Amino acid sequence: MPSNLQSLTTNLPHYVIIVAGGSGSRMQSSLPKQFLLLGGKPVLMHTIMAFEQAEAKPGIILVLPADYHSYWQQLIQEYSFNIPHQLVTGGETRFHSVKNGLDLIADQEALIAVQDAVRPLVSPDIIDDAYKCAAEHGTAVVAVKSRDSIRQVKEGRSISLIRDEIYLVQTPQTFKASLLRKAYEQPFDTKFTDDASVVEQYGAEIKLTAGDHSNIKITFPEDIAIAELLLSKKPQL
Ligand SMILES: Nc1ccn([C@@H]2O[C@H](COP(=O)(O)OP(=O)(O)OP(=O)(O)O)[C@@H](O)[C@H]2O)c(=O)n1
Numbered sequence: 001m002p003s004n005l006q007s008l009t010t011n012l013p014h015y016v017i018i019v020a021g022g023s024g025s026r027m028q029s030s031l032p033k034q035f036l037l038l039g040g041k042p043v044l045m046h047t048i049m050a051f052e053q054a055e056a057k058p059g060i061i062l063v064l065p066a067d068y069h070s071y072w073q074q075l076i077q078e079y080s081f082n083i084p085h086q087l088v089t090g091g092e093t094r095f096h097s098v099k100n101g102l103d104l105i106a107d108q109e110a111l112i113a114v115q116d117a118v119r120p121l122v123s124p125d126i127i128d129d130a131y132k133c134a135a136e137h138g139t140a141v142v143a144v145k146s147r148d149s150i151r152q153v154k155e156g157r158s159i160s161l162i163r164d165e166i167y168l169v170q171t172p173q174t175f176k177a178s179l180l181r182k183a184y185e186q187p188f189d190t191k192f193t194d195d196a197s198v199v200e201q202y203g204a205e206i207k208l209t210a211g212d213h214s215n216i217k218i219t220f221p222e223d224i225a226i227a228e229l230l231l232s233k234k235p236q237l
């Protein structure tokens with residue numbers, strides 16, 4: 001059986017918290033980047049569709065800024081978007097947005113993926129592999145090996161690092177619910193740049209699963225053009 005078709009080896013419920021609560025300041029667009037058009041559809045819809053196409057069929061929780069709930073309802077009508085999901089309001093940082101999403105999931109064991117809304121090119125296979133790894137190990141963080149040489153700058157001096165030991169972290173980041181909930185009870189720390197850093201600070205080991213260099217995060221204006229090109233080369237399901 002191809003790896004993406006191996007049955008998900010757990011009876012635990014599957015969820016995804018898609019965080020779209022940010023304002024996209026680095027994108028310099030008045031409309032937050034999660035709503036910009038990619039291949040004729042809002043970025044966010046691509047991300048939700050990837051999870052709907054995954055074998056895991058997770059319950060989808062969408063975190064949106066308070067001011068954009070009614071705009072999202074308009075988009076749903078306009079694009080006849082009918083993938084079921086629950087809506088929740090975002091927080092001050094990504095950390096707080098994830099916490100708000102977690103509050104919506106019943107207090108039972110489950111597997112929970114956290115996904116940046118602005119990584120619309122994530123594939124269903126990557127999503128399913130991460131759920132499988134989290135079912136086995138409790139943690140699964142999607143990452144790719146650096147393709148560039150890496151140097152670290154400390155006290156004005158740069159030193160080379162061993163490239164094969166450096167991974168670039170993407171989403172989804174998937175965890176057993178009991179672990180993720182406990183980790184997110186910690187007070188906020190500015191070094192929490194993702195879910196892995198929160199869970200690691202709580203004391204758990206982070207397992208990596210294979211990502212893809214095309215699973216980019218739309219952060220700067222040029223990223224939309226790059227995503228358009230990558231989307232045009234992606235095999236359609
Ligand atoms: N308060 C926040 C901040 C970010 N995010 C989400 O976290 C993901 C990754 O964050 P990033 O790319 O930094 O998005 P923004 O915070 O919107 O961008 P910027 O930092 O440029 O303002 C995005 O899907 C974003 O919507 C969120 O849900 N709530």
Ligand SMILES: C[C@](O)(CO)[C@H](O)COP(=O)(O)O
Binds near residue numbers: 094116171217219
């Ligand atoms: C979660 C993340 O996308 C993993 O690469 C990243 O850490 C988000 O960082 P940002 O500072 O919110 O762009």
